[in-house]
Amino acid sequence: MNIHRKFLLVLLLSSSMGLSSAIADYSEHPDAQKFIEKIENDYDRTKILTIFKSANKQQSIINAMNRPAEKVKSWADYKKIFIQEKRVNQGVQFWLENDEILTKASKKYGVAPEIIVAIIGVETSYGRNKGSYRVIDALTTLSFDYPKRSKFFKKQLKSFFLLCEEQKQDPLSLKGSYAGAMGYGQFIPSSYRSFAIDFDGDGFSDIWNNKADAIGSVANYFSQHGWRSGEKIVIPAKFDKSYDTSLVNKLKLDKNIGNLKKIGFHPLYPLSDQIKALPLILESDDGKKYLLGLHNFYVITRYNHSHLYAMAVYE
Known part of the structure; x- marks a missing residue:
């Protein structure tokens, strides 16, 4: 390699490193500056700038968020x-x-x-996999370098600063998932401030x-979220051949048993027609399971918006 090419290579590498360093320092990120202006009445501006100088962009977080959605599992x-x-x-x-x-x-x-x-x-x-990312890295990366969800994660970042202030915790020390979920139960910052005790x-x-x-x-x-002690979570059901497929596995608790019976969904246990339920079909190794999810099933889906998640918790 001649001297001219070596010089160009060194120049390119130096520029690349400088750019990487600039990106990593969120204190000068234009979007971060706007964020600071919006929340400085709730949190000290100097503190935020100091924290942002230590926050690192994590490309692996963006990669994880950009992975194609898993195929729908049975x-x-x-x-x-x-x-x-x-x-x-x-x-x-x-x-x-x-x-x-x-x-x-x-x-x-x-x-x-x-x-x-x-x-x-x-x-x-049971606490074996609580996440290894610094929460500040996850939330700054997703707030300022992930436009698709930046609005949501900026709210979480603000909540994170406030919870650290309220709980007297170092924002640079707390760890969580690549999406900023924390602890044994994987609470996002807004959930932490509302429900952690x-x-x-x-x-x-x-x-x-x-x-x-x-x-x-x-x-x-x-x-x-309205858990009802002692109430059932799901019950077996029978579906008419003419049942409305558009209502199955949807997380809307807006129809009662009386309504559902009229359109082809029948509980196999006696229940009041006034009880609300949502129809479920699960593909198991033994064939299809027909169920009705009740109020407490719906409450589980408030923790994670997935009927499969709720069934895993139930079983």
């Missing part, structure tokens, strides 16, 4: 991911180790212990390392 395939002997055994162990806290949370919030345990199991394998009274709602707070927070989330 219930049979989805179930195998979450309902397996190893995870079930881990769930039993988690329950036994935290039985006193689970009982306390269940009594206070009216949410069955098995639902709390199932949520934490599905979300993080200090269940052991130590002054910090620590959903990252404190199982009592994590358990109490999940229970509180379900309670605040």
Whole structure:
């Protein structure tokens, strides 16, 4: 390689490194500047600039968000991911180790212990996979370098700054998923501020390392979303051949049993015609399962908007 080419190569590499460094420093990002102007009444401008100087753009986060959506899994395939002997055994162990806290949370919030345990199991394998990204890196990357969802993630970034202020936490230290979800139950910042609780009274709602707070927070989330203690979640059903396919597996609880019977959906258990339900069809290894999801099923889908997720939690 001649001297001229070497010089060009060095120049290109230097420029590339400089650009990378500039992009990584969100304190000078134009969109970040606008963000600061909007929230500086709620959070100190100097603090935000200092934090943004230490926040790093993570291309792997953008790559994860841009991955083609998974093909729609059947219930049979989805179930195998979450309902397996190893995870079930881990769930039993988690329950036994935290039985006193689970009982306390269940009594206070009216949410069955098995639902709390199932949520934490599905979300993080009982705390084994809580996420390794700094939350600040995830939220700045998605707020300022991911236009498709920037509006949503800017709201989460503001909530994150506020929760750190309220809880006296270092914004550069907290870890989470590539989408900024945090702790045992994978709360996004806005959910944390609304539903995370200090269940052991130590002054910090620590959903990252404190199982009592994590358990109490999940229970509180379900309670605040209208969980009804002791009510069924799903029931088996029979569908007429003429049933309306457009209503199946939709997460809308806007029809009652009386309405559904008239259009081909029949519960196999006696239920009041006034009870609301949503029709479900699951493709299992044994063929199709016909079900009606009731109010508590719908509440589970408020945690994650997927009927398959809700079934994994239920089973």
